[in-house]
Amino acid sequence: MPELPEVETIRRDLLSHVVGRTITGVHVAADASRVIRGVPVRVFARRIAGRRIEALARRGKYLLFRFDGARAPVYLAVHLRMTGSLLYRRVVDPPDSYVRAVITLDDGSELRYADLRKLGQMWLVGSPEEAVGALGPEPLDAAFTAAKLRETLSRRRAPIKAVLLDQRAVAGLGNIYADEALFVARIHPLRLANTLSEPEAKRLHRAIRRVLNDALGNRGSSFRDYVDAAGREGTHQLRVKVFRRTGQPCYVCRTEVARIKVGGRSTHLCPRCQPEESDRDVAAAK
Numbered sequence: 001m002p003e004l005p006e007v008e009t010i011r012r013d014l015l016s017h018v019v020g021r022t023i024t025g026v027h028v029a030a031d032a033s034r035v036i037r038g039v040p041v042r043v044f045a046r047r048i049a050g051r052r053i054e055a056l057a058r059r060g061k062y063l064l065f066r067f068d069g070a071r072a073p074v075y076l077a078v079h080l081r082m083t084g085s086l087l088y089r090r091v092v093d094p095p096d097s098y099v100r101a102v103i104t105l106d107d108g109s110e111l112r113y114a115d116l117r118k119l120g121q122m123w124l125v126g127s128p129e130e131a132v133g134a135l136g137p138e139p140l141d142a143a144f145t146a147a148k149l150r151e152t153l154s155r156r157r158a159p160i161k162a163v164l165l166d167q168r169a170v171a172g173l174g175n176i177y178a179d180e181a182l183f184v185a186r187i188h189p190l191r192l193a194n195t196l197s198e199p200e201a202k203r204l205h206r207a208i209r210r211v212l213n214d215a216l217g218n219r220g221s222s223f224r225d226y227v228d229a230a231g232r233e234g235t236h237q238l239r240v241k242v243f244r245r246t247g248q249p250c251y252v253c254r255t256e257v258a259r260i261k262v263g264g265r266s267t268h269l270c271p272r273c274q275p276e277e278s279d280r281d282v283a284a285a286k
């Protein structure tokens, strides 16, 4: 599933192409009508046609196209879920596979929404919150501090991996970057969030930002379906430290990377670099 670095890569790719353009038409495939949420497809198409894209933002894993309506702004929110992608093409370009919806722009270009499994979703809403719900802080924003993270974790008696996946705690992390951040921070994924020490929370805060920024620099990770707005794969899957490296040697200590389940999700870790005891327990045992 595309996570923050993948969605942000798509946003940056699209930005200069679509902002200022006017939508001239929308076509949704008959078998993909459930991608459009809240209103019937024909209502969606009628409401979006003729609108000018004023801005393109991102919140968590959501893309947010802003239009200026007659009275108030209107937003098109897009969530790519498992296999969705948003391709920027010319109308005359060759067809792409699994295209479920096409948004035509006034300069001969179009946005093709491709989605093998048709699990992605689009909403036309009056405020971003109507689509995204109660999301936690953006981990790359200045407002996301180590103290803020520690405060969030102190209220959660659940495995730290599960808390990192909870979009209400931190927005935009998924399975790849939660595992990677915990490895970089040397924290076992099953540690209860409220037992993290201050140094551990600081390490985790730094690790989350570092992992996301590194992945952004590599244009995201393409383990299966993710492609950018030009249909190209990212390269961060070649740089991950533990994610889907089960049985391979840890780059730090050569111990085999292990896989466990946390809250039903496959979780990858180095059992030696990420011991189950906290720093505090280790200090007390000495």
Ligand SMILES: [Zn+2]
Binding pocket: 250, 251, 252, 253, 254, 255, 270, 271, 272, 273, 274
């Ligand atoms: Zn290791």
